Amino acid sequence: MxxxxxxxxxxxxxxxxxxxxxxxxxxxxxxIKMNQLEEALSVLQESKQMKIDAGLPGRFIAGSDLNLGLAxxxxxxxxxxxxxxxxxxxxxxxxxxxxxxxxVLAERGTLYNAYEKPRxxxxxxxxxxxxxxxVNDSEYLIKTCNCLYKAHNTLGNxxxxxxxxxxxxxxxxxxxxxxxxxKLTQAGMQYEFDKKEAEQDLIIERKNRQKNQILIGxxxxxxxxxxxxxxxxxxxxxQKTIAHQNETLQKQKITELQQSHKLTAMSSMIEGQEAERLxxxxxxxxxxxxxxxxxxxxxxxxxxxxxxxxxxxxTRKTNKLIDEACIEVRRISHNMMPxxxxxxxxEGAVQDITERLNDQGFEATFESSNLRKIESTKEVxxxxxxxxxxxxxxxHAQAQRIFIQMFGHKNEMNLIIEDDGRGFDIKKARAxxxxxxxxxxxxxxxxxxxxxxxxxxxxxxxxxxxIPV
Numbered sequence: 447m448x449x450x451x452x453x454x455x456x457x458x459x460x461x462x463x464x465x466x467x468x469x470x471x472x473x474x475x476x477x478i479k480m481n482q483l484e485e486a487l488s489v490l491q492e493s494k495q496m497k498i499d500a501g502l503p504g505r506f507i508a509g510s511d512l513n514l515g516l517a518x519x520x521x522x523x524x525x526x527x528x529x530x531x532x533x534x535x536x537x538x539x540x541x542x543x544x545x546x547x548x549x550v551l552a553e554r555g556t557l558y559n560a561y562e563k564p565r566x567x568x569x570x571x572x573x574x575x576x577x578x579x580x581v582n583d584s585e586y587l588i589k590t591c592n593c594l595y596k597a598h599n600t601l602g603n604x605x606x607x608x609x610x611x612x613x614x615x616x617x618x619x620x621x622x623x624x625x626x627x628x629k630l631t632q633a634g635m636q637y638e639f640d641k642k643e644a645e646q647d648l649i650i651e652r653k654n655r656q657k658n659q660i661l662i663g664x665x666x667x668x669x670x671x672x673x674x675x676x677x678x679x680x681x682x683x684x685q686k687t688i689a690h691q692n693e694t695l696q697k698q699k700i701t702e703l704q705q706s707h708k709l710t711a712m713s714s715m716i717e718g719q720e721a722e723r724l725x726x727x728x729x730x731x732x733x734x735x736x737x738x739x740x741x742x743x744x745x746x747x748x749x750x751x752x753x754x755x756x757x758x759x760x761t762r763k764t765n766k767l768i769d770e771a772c773i774e775v776r777r778i779s780h781n782m783m784p785x786x787x788x789x790x791x792x793e794g795a796v797q798d799i800t801e802r803l804n805d806q807g808f809e810a811t812f813e814s815s816n817l818r819k820i821e822s823t824k825e826v827x828x829x830x831x832x833x834x835x836x837x838x839x840x841x842h843a844q845a846q847r848i849f850i851q852m853f854g855h856k857n858e859m860n861l862i863i864e865d866d867g868r869g870f871d872i873k874k875a876r877a878x879x880x881x882x883x884x885x886x887x888x889x890x891x892x893x894x895x896x897x898x899x900x901x902x903x904x905x906x907x908x909x910x911x912x913i914p915v
Contacts, residue, residue: 447476467496468506475513478520486517508537508546512553519557527557548577552586555593564600567593584621588614742768792825793817796832796850803836809847816854820915824893828861828913831889835863835909838886843867843907854915861911869901 450473457466470493477486494510515530531554538546551574558567571593578587591614598607745768749761793814803810820828832850839845845867852861875883883899886909890897895913 447473447480450476463496463500464502467493467500467502470496471506471510471513474510474517478513478517481520483517483521487514487521490514490517504537504541505543505546508534508541508543508550511537512546512550515550515553515557519553519560524557524561528554528561531557544577545581545583548574548581548583548586551577552589552593555590555597559593559596559600562600564597567597568601571597584617588617588621591617738768738772742772792820792829793852795829796852799832799836800848800850803840803848806840808840808845810850811848812850812852814852817852817859818854818915820859824913824915827889827893828859831886831893831911832861832863834886834889839863839865839867839907842870845906857914859913859915861913862908864906864908866906869903869905869907871903872899872901 450469454466454469454473457463457469470489474486474490474493477483477489490510490513494507494514497506497510511530511534515527515534518524518527518530531550535547535550535554537543538550551570555567555570555574558564558570571590574586575590575594577583578590591610595607595611595614598604598610742765745764796814797812800810800812836848836850839848843865845865847866849864850862852859854860887897890911890913893913895911897912898910899907900910901907
């Protein structure tokens, strides 16, 4: 049962439905022999349906019907057993399966005896007996003879009943005797064979004993020499492995130190750049911004003291230029010292970039999800990276829509920036060594990230960046 279940599971795994159906049928037949009849019925019905679904020939379906009949018969449900036997007989006759016809007739004849219908039992078992004699099937010859013995005995045909009982006994004893004779013959032959083999082994053993003594000495010497060789070889290999591992560790330490120095130097450079940006931004805001505000105030007083000066075109143009200069100073100061980055973090700073893009006439969208906190230096680098990409879009892409997306996945932060601009030829841009493209790629490389450019002329550009965090 255990092996049937393993085989059935394997057949289903391999999607071998015909094999699975046949294995299930065998399992059902075994359950009948184990007298687990309810489970046998369930398994046999499932097997029959699987055979039909797999498109197996009728003789296979007939086999399931025959087993179902056996199960119903064992449970005392004779009507249902008869239905199954008749279905099996019809299928076997249609497929010309004489062996199957013989089996069903023998079982149906046995059922008719249980029904106390000796005439029907006699007809089925006589036909079954005829086929059994033709195909020389001892098992079903025994079964049909026993069936005919009971049927004729009920009908009062005692002579025919006795003939069938004698044939039943003779064949049964013959099969039993044949099996016993076969076993005894095999045992005798095995004994003679073992005896001769033992004598030959004794002669060979005497002849080879001296050779073995010499060989043992030579083998022992060979083993010792081989062991010595293996020992020194392994020792040499071990020493080489240790040397190689030490060399690899040294190289790894040197690489780690170089990388550490590189990171330290880059971090220091970024911190220095940010400090310088902060100083310049403060100077612009406090000094130049204040100066422009003072100029605007003084120019306003001049306009108040001189009648008609306000209406002059040159005055209106001067006022407009002063306002634009103030706005430009604030914009440059803000770009160099992003307050949102220090106050709201990276998400807030990028949202601030999006809002300013919308103020400038772009249709900008920002989405973020599952972002993890990262180092401040790396955060600044990512912000400057986004700034540079957005700046390139503003200057060169002629885009109307800009989409920025940031999300965390496993141990990475993913950044996607798309626009609907005019696009560009990536291969050509790389070949020309464009500073913008090279700068962006170098920033990503410093962050140990990866970048993927996707752009087509007239179809916009998409940048996909993955940065470990």
